Amino acid sequence: MYVRLFAAVWLLVCAFLAVVAWGFQAPFTYDPVGPRAYPLLLLTLMAAAALWLLCKPASEPTLPISWVLARKVALCVAALLAYAMLFEPLGFVLSTALAGFSLGLLFNGRVLLSAVSGLLMGVLLYGFFDYLLDVPLPLGVFEAFVGN
Structure with missing residues (x-):
């Protein structure tokens, strides 16, 4: 119901x-x-x-909703809200890497694998969107390193 x-x-x-x-x-x-x-x-x-x-x-x-599942859902929503809030200040690559890392840990991933996959996801998706699809994404903290 x-x-x-x-x-x-x-x-x-x-x-x-x-x-x-x-x-x-x-x-x-x-x-x-x-x-x-x-x-x-x-x-x-x-x-x-x-x-x-x-x-x-x-x-x-x-199945009834357990407290463990409700906690995971709340943490997932909090991680996605943090991603949305940090998207512009930190930039796409860093905020996506942090979101991928935190969601990987939330779903019982290993620390090193979650960190590597989050970083790869941020870098590869940035390359895909910025260079292949021509969608400008914020660089955030990396703006100082890129001369335009």
Whole structure:
């Protein structure tokens, strides 16, 4: 029952956010698809998942939410909020590396492997977005090392 209630509320939230995202306009054209494509794509995927949760057969028993799971969800949300807050000041590479590291540890990863994967994710995604897709990303603390 709680899953269907959550799915219904989340579907309404997705619809509201889609209306907000539809109005995104850029003062100048820097991207061929515009600023609304990415949020609308994510909202469509989330709405599809919410519809599936809402309409799936209830033949499977639902497990009660444990405190361990609730703690992990809260820490995951806190890590993603910290990522959003640190994105501009620290830059894409460092904030993505820290988020990847902390989420790796949260899901029981080893310290060294979480650090390496977080760093690789930050550097490789920066290269992918900045050099291949031409999407400018903030450098943050590395801005002093790059002369433009």
